[in-house]
Amino acid sequence: MALKEESQELNETEEKDQNEKQHDLKTEEKSISCSQTEKTSSPKKAQKIQTTNLNSHLIIHAGESSFTCQQCGDIFNRKESLKVHMKIHIEKKSFICSQCGKRFAHKYHLNVHMRIHTGERPYICEECGKSFTRKGNLKTHMRIHTGERPFICDQCGMYFTHKKTLNVHMKTHTGERPYTCKQCGKSFKRNGDVTSHMRVHTGEKPFVCVQCGKSFKQKRLLNSHMRIHTGERPFSCKLCGKSFICKENFRTHMRVHNEERPFICAQCGKSLRYKESLNYHMSTHSRENGFKCHQCERSFSDTIRLKNHVQIHIHIGEKPFMCHHCGKSLKNTANLQKHVRAHTGEKPFTCKQCGKSFAVKRNLKIHMRVHTGARPYKCLHCEKSFKYLNERNHHLQTHSGKKLP
Numbered sequence: 001m002a003l004k005e006e007s008q009e010l011n012e013t014e015e016k017d018q019n020e021k022q023h024d025l026k027t028e029e030k031s032i033s034c035s036q037t038e039k040t041s042s043p044k045k046a047q048k049i050q051t052t053n054l055n056s057h058l059i060i061h062a063g064e065s066s067f068t069c070q071q072c073g074d075i076f077n078r079k080e081s082l083k084v085h086m087k088i089h090i091e092k093k094s095f096i097c098s099q100c101g102k103r104f105a106h107k108y109h110l111n112v113h114m115r116i117h118t119g120e121r122p123y124i125c126e127e128c129g130k131s132f133t134r135k136g137n138l139k140t141h142m143r144i145h146t147g148e149r150p151f152i153c154d155q156c157g158m159y160f161t162h163k164k165t166l167n168v169h170m171k172t173h174t175g176e177r178p179y180t181c182k183q184c185g186k187s188f189k190r191n192g193d194v195t196s197h198m199r200v201h202t203g204e205k206p207f208v209c210v211q212c213g214k215s216f217k218q219k220r221l222l223n224s225h226m227r228i229h230t231g232e233r234p235f236s237c238k239l240c241g242k243s244f245i246c247k248e249n250f251r252t253h254m255r256v257h258n259e260e261r262p263f264i265c266a267q268c269g270k271s272l273r274y275k276e277s278l279n280y281h282m283s284t285h286s287r288e289n290g291f292k293c294h295q296c297e298r299s300f301s302d303t304i305r306l307k308n309h310v311q312i313h314i315h316i317g318e319k320p321f322m323c324h325h326c327g328k329s330l331k332n333t334a335n336l337q338k339h340v341r342a343h344t345g346e347k348p349f350t351c352k353q354c355g356k357s358f359a360v361k362r363n364l365k366i367h368m369r370v371h372t373g374a375r376p377y378k379c380l381h382c383e384k385s386f387k388y389l390n391e392r393n394h395h396l397q398t399h400s401g402k403k404l405p
Contacts, residue, residue, distance in 0.1 A: 212353060212371070228352050245355060276345030292326070 067082040068075050071089045076082045093103035095110040099117040104110040112134065115121065121131035123138040127145045132138045140162065143149065149159035151166040155173045160166040168189055171177065177187035179194045183201045188194050196218055199205070205215035207222040211229045216222045224246050227233065233243035235250035239257045244250040252274070255261070261271035263278040272278045292299045293309055300306040307324055321330040325343040330336040338360055341347070347357035349364040353371040358364045366388070369375070375385035377392035381399040386392040 214354060225355060228355050245350075274345030277343060280343060 066075050066077055067079050069082060069085055069089075071086075074085060076085065087105065093105050095104040095107050096102070097104075097110060097113055097117075099114070102113065104113065115133040121133050123132045123135050125131070125138060125141055125145075127142075130141065132141065143161045149161050151160040151163050152158070153160070153166060153169055153173075155170070158169065160169065171189045177189055179188045179191050180186070181188075181194055181197055181201075183198070186197065188197065199217040205217050207216040207219050209215070209222060209225055209229075211226070214225065216225065227245045233245055235245070235247050236243040237250065237253060237257070242253060244253065255273045261273050263272045263275055264270070265272070265278060265281055267282070270281065272281060293306060298309060300309060306326065321332055321336045323330070323336065323339055323343070325340065328339060330339055341359040347359045349359070349361050350357040351364060351367055351371075353368075356367065358367065369387045375387050377386040377389050379385070379392060379395055379399075381396070384395060386395065
């Protein structure tokens with residue numbers, strides 16, 4: 001009966017409002033104006049209906065019946081919808097979780113919540129075997145397999161699998177970065193990004209490899225690292241069949257095929273495939289005629305002239321193992337291959353323990369001592385041993401009486 005009386009009162013109020021010209025619906029934050037009517041709300045009432053929006057209000061002018069919640073001001077076009085909504089305010093949360101004390105209005109919601117504590121995940125994906133606590137989460141997950149991307153950006157037309165991903169993407173267009181690091185002032189689009197960023201300041205590395213004990217600041221770095229132990233190389237080149245542990249390495253490799261050269265010299269405009277190549281190239285601008293032939297000491301102003309010159313030495317058979325980048329001559333093919341990597345930035349020797357890569361195999365062997373704990377260089381005067389030769393030599397000065405630098 002109370003609800004019926006409230007609906008009648010609302011209808012009478014609406015008839016009065018139709019004769020007004022303009023209506024301002026005021027909240028604590030902003031005023032939303034409707035040009036069809038005019039109504040002034042008291043501050044107390046305005047505070048009460050702060051969740052009301054203009055679209056809901058326009059139901060009144062469309063000639064439809066509207067039902068307003070007297071508790072929070074939400075407007076509904078059906079009486080049944082208002083009744084369902086009212087349960088939020090009037091129902092008692094009599095179902096209590098025995099594990100954490102959280103309360104629920106319905107037993108069903110309590111049962112779903114309990115799966116957090118029991119670990120039960122009854123909804124299983126038939127495609128990949130992944131399990132979920134809620135049926136809705138399984139439905140959302142299935143979009144990965146079906147390729148369905150129902151959420152579209154109205155700014156650029158990009159499609160997304162999840163609505164929250166679209167919401168984050170929209171900040172790219174608005175420039176909004178609402179989450180700020182209190183330590184350095186850097187701002188982020190997502191709250192989770194701030195949490196990850198804070199580990200730069202704290203040094204925290206919460207993600208630990210169960211195989212070797214190495215720790216990481218981000219979970220994605222741990223996931224990438226785990227492939228070293230499992231042997232998984234999920235990123236494969238369709239053009240040559242080469243596979244990679246990291247997506248970044250795969251993208252770098254693809255430049256070989258698509259001839260992409262994203263690193264551009266600011267001095268001469270030359271584009272290069274790898275950052276290491278750009279660094280090497282930039283050193284040539286520090287002096288005039290910086291491209292020197294290692295065979296005859298002639299210098300050239302650019303690599304094209306140097307390469308043309310180097311071909312003269314190669315064709316006349318003077319030095320068959322000569323670098324076509326700089327003209328340096330080597331003893332054999334193997335040494336030439338090692339040397340060329342200084343120009344290309346290629347690092348084919350990868351550590352299976354941590355994924356670090358090297359241009360020279362010897363450097364990989366030296367690096368492996370970090371993981372194996374090998375200390376091959378022993379002091380002849382005491383029992384101390386060292387991983388590296390230069391460390392041992394430095395230590396020997398303590399016995400010789402020489403002053404350490």
